[in-house]
Amino acid sequence: MTSEFQPSHQPLRIVLPGGSGQVGQALARYFHAAGHQVTVLTRSPYTAPWQTVHWDALAAGSPTNGSQTNGSWPETLEGADVVINLAGRSVNCRYNLRNRTEIYNSRILTTRLLGQVFSRLRHPPRLWMNASTATIYRHSINEPMGEASGELGGYELISPGLLGHTRHAPDTWNFSISVAKDWEAEFFTTFTPHTRKLALRSAITLSPTPGNAFEAFLNLVRFSLGGHQGNGRQYVSWIHELDFCRAVDFLIQREDLDGPINIASPNPLPNRDFMRGLREAWDMPNGFPAPALAIELGAFFLRTESELVLKSRRVIPTRLLDAGFTFDFPHWPEAAEDLVRQWRARL
Secondary structure, three states, X not given: OOOOOOOOOOOOEEEEEOOOOHHHHHHHHHHHHOOOEEEEXXXXXXXXXXXXXXXXXXXXXXXXXXXXOOOOHHHHHOOOOEEEEOOOOXXXXXXXXXXXXXXXXXXXXXXXXHHHHHHHOOOOOOEEEEEEXXXXXXXXXXXXXXXOOOXXXXXXXXXXXXXXXXXXXXXXXXXXXXXXXXXXXXXXHOOOOOOEEEEEXXXXXXXXXXXXXXXXXXXXXXXXXXXXXXOOOOEEOEEEHHHHHHHHHHHHHOOOOOEEEXXXXXXXXXXXXXXXXXXXXXXXXXXXXXXXHHHHHHHHHOOOOOXXXXXXXXXXXXXXXXXXXXXXXXXXXXXXXXXXXXXXXXX
């Protein structure tokens, strides 16, 4: 599929702190292929067509170190056109005290450190994009969550619960939401008078490469376990990897936009329809469902959290649509077919 929006061609200097993960690699490939100068800041530099520079922002920004920085990475920010901060420990883990501390600090402290470094630059970046998450919105089945109309989550009632009863959102869900709120608060309260700022409230970004959410869903389908999870009514907010990159490119060009931006397909859908679409793309006629209790038990043994599949995220990219952005993959069946086609091409 194609759309009217075309990628930018004017060469830019783009720096990706914490850009060694799935989303960072996708953005690095996308912008490098478009002729931009890309630098990835990472704790483990690697060989790539773009520049990689060592940083350990979590250590540098810890309370014991204050605002001290080690290495040459702050120099990469001087005069940069765009900084896209993606730093943050994976949430695919159990939310014990140690992991909660790492999840929180890896987001808040790195954001704070970047703001401190920006304040000392002679020519700070013109645009600072900071990762955020669609998880910031409340559990919602009936109401879509746009940037202006959406309700932020935290201790809301959810129904049905684990056994079909109304209950308050679990502590793990509230933790994720509190991290997201503090993350954005740290970002937007940082004084950067010469830098435009955008918080990317992204949905699940699906990529046809190993080690991401698409592979996890696809493995369920391949082994006949691709029925709905829980009651299947909870909404899945998602975005094709290509549309994620194109949306970021679009936002770079739209200098009139700032603040929070939802990065998600305009068509979230219930989990049962999401899994059905993936089964059809893989040509798998059926799959065993997983009730909520099984999800809770499985999450415990897999050392992760059930929130990743049981919380309903019905997020709408209102500001992107109002600004004229057109998605190449607005609907899940076409996106699933494309992702499956690329996955199979790798085999």
